[in-house]
Amino acid sequence: MTVNLVLVIAIGVTFACGVTLLLERSLTRIVVGTLLIGNAVNLIFIVASGAPGRAPIVDESDPSPMSDPLPQAMVLTAIVITLGVAAFLLAMAYRSWQLQGHDEVQDDMEDRLIMRLAELDEASQSYEDDIGGEPDEEGADTEEVER
Numbered sequence: 177m178t179v180n181l182v183l184v185i186a187i188g189v190t191f192a193c194g195v196t197l198l199l200e201r202s203l204t205r206i207v208v209g210t211l212l213i214g215n216a217v218n219l220i221f222i223v224a225s226g227a228p229g230r231a232p233i234v235d236e237s238d239p240s241p242m243s244d245p246l247p248q249a250m251v252l253t254a255i256v257i258t259l260g261v262a263a264f265l266l267a268m269a270y271r272s273w274q275l276q277g278h279d280e281v282q283d284d285m286e287d288r289l290i291m292r293l294a295e296l297d298e299a300s301q302s303y304e305d306d307i308g309g310e311p312d313e314e315g316a317d318t319e320e321v322e323r
């Protein structure tokens with residue numbers, strides 16, 4: 177089976193644009209990025225499904241190979257899921273617009289603390305010097321209590 181190179185390039189560009197928009201701070205751009213990524217994944221399913229054939233179940237006497245209905249059903253399901261996620265994100269963007277007058281995603285307090293510590297070039301509280309200068313990992317505190 178030969179794959180159309182133009183379609184593969186279009187999938188790559190659509191996916192790259194979707195990821196770029198998904199990393200933005202505006203909820204409206206995040207919605208558009210989610211929709212672009214969803215459409216790119218649907219195109220990947222269709223391209224990966226194989227060569228087109230005759231419709232399944234319609235004419236069983238025709239000896240030509242029939243197309244696989246599973247990727248088409250998965251794409252239809254993915255379209256419905258993408259629509260639901262887009263509706264949820266649009267509702268969040270609209271509510272953010274109502275409450276704050278903009279739809280920009282704000283930093284939380286932990287992000288601001290990490291940025292401030294990075295600017296000052298200081299270690300955070302999860303960095304313990306008494307363990308030998310290694311970052312505190314899960315379970316490291318329990319090992320000290322057991323000793």
